Amino acid sequence: MKGRDFNDRPACSYKTMPFPTEVTCPQxxxxxxxxxxxxxxxxxxxxxxxxxxxxxxx
Ligand SMILES: [Zn+2]
Incomplete structure (x- = not known):
């Protein structure tokens, strides 16, 4: 009962932080x-x- 899955996350979630990208509408x-x-x-x-x-x- 240690919740290890959550404790192992920080470094990983930092890598996968979402970022915005600008795209041009093709239409x-x-x-x-x-x-x-x-x-x-x-x-x-x-x-x-x-x-x-x-x-x-x-
Ligand atoms: Zn458009």
Missing amino acids: CGAEIEIWSDEEETHCRLCGYVVFNHERYIN
Whole structure:
């Protein structure tokens, strides 16, 4: 009963801290901020769905 899983976490969670990335909407050209822990986000201007993995294409 020691809760070891939680105690072993700090160093690891620091590495995986989410960070924002700016991507350009392929549909309207607006700048969209997507966080590294988000799988997808919506363009606030046209509603286009941008997937996180798509940012590697451009
Ligand atoms: Zn857009």
